[in-house]
Amino acid sequence: SGTGGLRVFGELLAKFGYKHIYVPNPTWGNHIPIFTLSGLEVRKYRYYDTKTSSLDFDGLIADLKSAPDGSVVLLHACAHNPTGMDPTMEQWGHVSKLMTDKKLLPFFDCAYQGFASGNAPSDAAAIRMFVEDGHHLAVVQSFSKNFGLYGDRVGALSVVTGNEKEAQSVLSQLKIVIRPSYSNPPRYGSQIVSVILSDPKMTTDFIDQCAAMASRIGTMRHQLRENLETTAPDRSWSHITRQIGMFAYSGLTKEDCEALRDKHHIYCTLDGRISMAGGTKGNV
Numbered sequence: 712s713g714t715g716g717l718r719v720f721g722e723l724l725a726k727f728g729y730k731h732i733y734v735p736n737p738t739w740g741n742h743i744p745i746f747t748l749s750g751l752e753v754r755k756y757r758y759y760d761t762k763t764s765s766l767d768f769d770g771l772i773a774d775l776k777s778a779p780d781g782s783v784v785l786l787h788a789c790a791h792n793p794t795g796m797d798p799t800m801e802q803w804g805h806v807s808k809l810m811t812d813k814k815l816l817p818f819f820d821c822a823y824q825g826f827a828s829g830n831a832p833s834d835a836a837a838i839r840m841f842v843e844d845g846h847h848l849a850v851v852q853s854f855s856k857n858f859g860l861y862g863d864r865v866g867a868l869s870v871v872t873g874n875e876k877e878a879q880s881v882l883s884q885l886k887i888v889i890r891p892s893y894s895n896p897p898r899y900g901s902q903i904v905s906v907i908l909s910d911p912k913m914t915t916d917f918i919d920q921c922a923a924m925a926s927r928i929g930t931m932r933h934q935l936r937e938n939l940e941t942t943a944p945d946r947s948w949s950h951i952t953r954q955i956g957m958f959a960y961s962g963l964t965k966e967d968c969e970a971l972r973d974k975h976h977i978y979c980t981l982d983g984r985i986s987m988a989g990g991t992k993g994n995v
Contacts, residue, residue, distance in 0.1 A: 713822050713853025714741065715893065716868035720818065720849050721749030722888045723881075724783055732783045732818070733775070735759075737982065739792045739820075742785065756784070759794045764950035764962055766796045772809065780813045788821035788850070789834040790956025793984040797827065797955065803837045807844045817841050817848040825857045825921030826928065827955045832918070847871055854904050856957065857921055863900025924988075931990035932959065938995060959985040 724732070732751045734742050735758035746753050756778070757770030775784065786806075791797055798806065810817055819838050825831035841848055847870075854865040868885070872878045907913040929952075936951040951959050963971075963983035971977040979985045 712855065712864035713820065713851050713866040714745065715864065715896070716851035716866050717742070717745050717820065718749055719885060719888050719892070720851065720868055720870075721746045721751055722892075723884060725750030726884070726888065729783055732785060733778055734785045735771075735787065735791070737793055738785070738787070739822075742820075746785075751783075754778075758791070759796060759960070761962070764947070764960075765953070766794075766798060766802075768798065768802055771798075772805065775806070775809055775813070775815065778813065778815065781815070782813075783816045783818055784810065785818050785820060786837070788819045788824070788838055789827035790823035790958075792822065792956070793958050793980070793982065794960040795954025795956045795958055796960075798837075800836060800840070803840055807841050807846070810841075810846065811844060817846050819848065819850040821850060822853040823856060823956050824852065825918065826925050826957055829922040829925035829929075830918065831857065831921050842871055847873060854900070858900075858904055858907075858917075860900045860903065863903075864897060865900035865904055928957065928987045928990070931987050931995055934992070934995045935959065935985075935987070935990060957986060957988045959987050961985050 721732070730752055731754050732746050733754050733756050734746070736755035737759060738755075743753050756774035757767045759765075760767040760770070778784070787797070789797055807817075809815075819841075821835065821838065824834045827834045838848075838850055849871075850867075850869045852867045852869070854867075855861040858865065870878070870881050870885075872881055907917055932952050932954070936948045939946075939948040939951070946962075950962065954960060961979070961983040963979075965981045968979055968981050968983060971979065
């Protein structure tokens with residue numbers, strides 16, 4: 712699974728002397744315990760400006776500049792969770808150059824490929840850029856959402872190295888980490904993904920179906936924004952449609968979320984993250 716890949720690579724980093732990892736603030740809540748239990752100190756870099764409901768790119772760059780050379784940096788490949796705010800390709804280019812200059816190690820988490828732009832290949836553009844820029848890096852992919860295989864725990868951990876010998880050494884060490892953990896992954900779900908992505912027609916069908924899902928989620932975003940602007944015109948809700956992916960980072964406070972839950976039986980995480988995939992024309 713994607714979670715498993717994060718833990719495996721986290722343990723590998725700790726085994727070979729890395730002491731800390733930088734994650735965006737905010738990030739997926741499970742990142743912090745995963746890396747902490749892997750033996751790494753979790754440090755945060757600025758990512759989201761709550762005042763403007765937008766990417767804090769200046770803060771992001773400043774914090775990465777101040778990070779010790781050689782640090783590991785977790786990056787959300789697309790559809791950032793929970794904010795739904797991604798860097799532009801131009802901004803990704805600045806991040807790539809900075810990480811090259813400081814010899815930072817990129818570690819991509821790609822959990823929502825196909826649900827950001829609506830085009831699965833395009834959603835991997837940042838990863839391809841970093842590879843083309845010459846980075847040695849790691850990528851964790853989850854197929855839980857985009858393949859509908861949540862219960863099968865399907866994911867992939869990929870590591871880009873400098874040469875074949877180095878790749879074999881990394882693979883050997885990954886197996887040493889994996890063996891006393893889960894030993895061997897389940898095969899059924901991974902075979903489904905492998906069969907689909909090995910067939911050009913089925914791959915095209917997969918890309919098209921992800922696009923349809925992303926489009927539907929986008930429609931729900933626009934409907935939610937329209938309804939919020941009608942019922943709560945004193946606030947700005949434009950960020951709802953500027954965000955992408957499965958989630959809307961609403962800007963609601965903890966107290967707002969508790970009131971929704973207790974008075975109206977509407978449920979979201981207490982940081983205001985709403986699952987737009989659960990939105991329908993009947994409940995938005």
